[in-house]
Amino acid sequence: MNLTIEKVSKSFGDKKALRNINLEITTGVYAILGANGSGKTTLMRILASVMKPCSGRVLLDGQDITIMGQKYRDVIGYLPQHVGLYKNFTAEKFLLYIAALKGISNERARKKVNEVLELVGLSEHRKGRVGKFSGGMKRRVGIAQALLNDPKILIVDEPTAGLDPKERIRFRNLLSEIASNRIVLLSTHIVSDIEYIAKEVLILKEGQLIQKQPPLDLLKGIEDKVWTVTVSENEITHFQSMYKVGNITRVENKVQLRIVSDTKPHQNAMNENPNLEDLYLYYFDEEVA
Numbered sequence: 694m695n696l697t698i699e700k701v702s703k704s705f706g707d708k709k710a711l712r713n714i715n716l717e718i719t720t721g722v723y724a725i726l727g728a729n730g731s732g733k734t735t736l737m738r739i740l741a742s743v744m745k746p747c748s749g750r751v752l753l754d755g756q757d758i759t760i761m762g763q764k765y766r767d768v769i770g771y772l773p774q775h776v777g778l779y780k781n782f783t784a785e786k787f788l789l790y791i792a793a794l795k796g797i798s799n800e801r802a803r804k805k806v807n808e809v810l811e812l813v814g815l816s817e818h819r820k821g822r823v824g825k826f827s828g829g830m831k832r833r834v835g836i837a838q839a840l841l842n843d844p845k846i847l848i849v850d851e852p853t854a855g856l857d858p859k860e861r862i863r864f865r866n867l868l869s870e871i872a873s874n875r876i877v878l879l880s881t882h883i884v885s886d887i888e889y890i891a892k893e894v895l896i897l898k899e900g901q902l903i904q905k906q907p908p909l910d911l912l913k914g915i916e917d918k919v920w921t922v923t924v925s926e927n928e929i930t931h932f933q934s935m936y937k938v939g940n941i942t943r944v945e946n947k948v949q950l951r952i953v954s955d956t957k958p959h960q961n962a963m964n965e966n967p968n969l970e971d972l973y974l975y976y977f978d979e980e981v982a
């Protein structure tokens with residue numbers, strides 16, 4: 694299976710949300726990492742075929758998805774960034790309802806609903822009202838609805854936002870399991886999400902795809918750019934104005950700054966092994982997620 698994105702651009706008025714995206718995707722988890730407004734949702738909506746690009750095209754195994762139409766939508770599962778769940782429905786009833794909307798026959802729907810509830814670990818809560826579920830459980834209902842049609846391509850927009858660490862780990866493992874024979878595309882600005890499960894990380898910045906690499910290779914790319922510097926408290930602002938400063942640790946009467954910089958920020962600076970937070974800091978100017 695091969696999803697090809699060819700010269701895709703999208704503007705809203707004079708706002709360029711995506712600029713000439715070229716990309717090839719096969720099975721596995723692909724993580725789209727980017728700051729707010731970088732174009733993640735726009736790209737996912739185009740891939741989910743709920744929005745058309747202004748120019749360029751998307752091909753599945755060589756076929757233009759706009760020409761494939763319903764045939765393409767049949768292989769897509771999509772969990773939007775903001776989903777409305779029907780609060781008074783039970784998990785089971787909600788999924789049966791979505792299955793009906795997707796045109797899945799009654800008998801098959803019952804079977805699929807059982808299957809997806811099992812897969813997301815909600816079988817025991819099938820009679821529970823969605824409105825009373827925790828954030829993580831709601832997300833799992835969201836994933837379950839996206840899986841009803843057995844999609845070959847699963848697109849999930851910020852699936853772990855608002856989840857506690859335990860729920861986030863469960864959710865990551867679930868996505869990783871799902872991706873064994875499918876394409877899973879997920880967007881996030883939580884760096885730890887991608888560390889374990891992503892086959893490749895796609896970094897979007899202001900609508901441009903600036904990096905596409907496995908997480909470890911991305912880290913290698915900044916190997917000699919991460920430093921710690923020990924200074925006194927009143928020097929912090931100086932370094933913050935000059936460099937991208939991450940963690941600030943207090944040690945006795947000094948502070949240790951973690952800095953991401955192409956050049957050595959101080960003669961006493963020591964090189965450190967990069968992590969994904971450093972990577973985020975390197976590519977994006979704002980605060981570490």
Ligand SMILES: Nc1ncnc2c1ncn2[C@@H]1O[C@H](COP(=O)(O)OP(=O)(O)OP(=O)(O)O)[C@@H](O)[C@H]1O
Pocket residue numbers: 705708709710727728729730731732733734735736774882
């Ligand atoms: N329907 C729309 N109408 C006008 N502008 C839009 C629309 N959708 C997105 N944009 C703009 O396009 C840019 C990219 O938005 P997008 O939602 O794709 O970013 P994002 O990376 O998903 O951000 P976030 O992390 O906040 O979800 C933003 O500047 C946004 O304001």
Ligand SMILES: [Mg+2]
Pocket residue numbers: 733734735774850
């Ligand atoms: Mg978004």
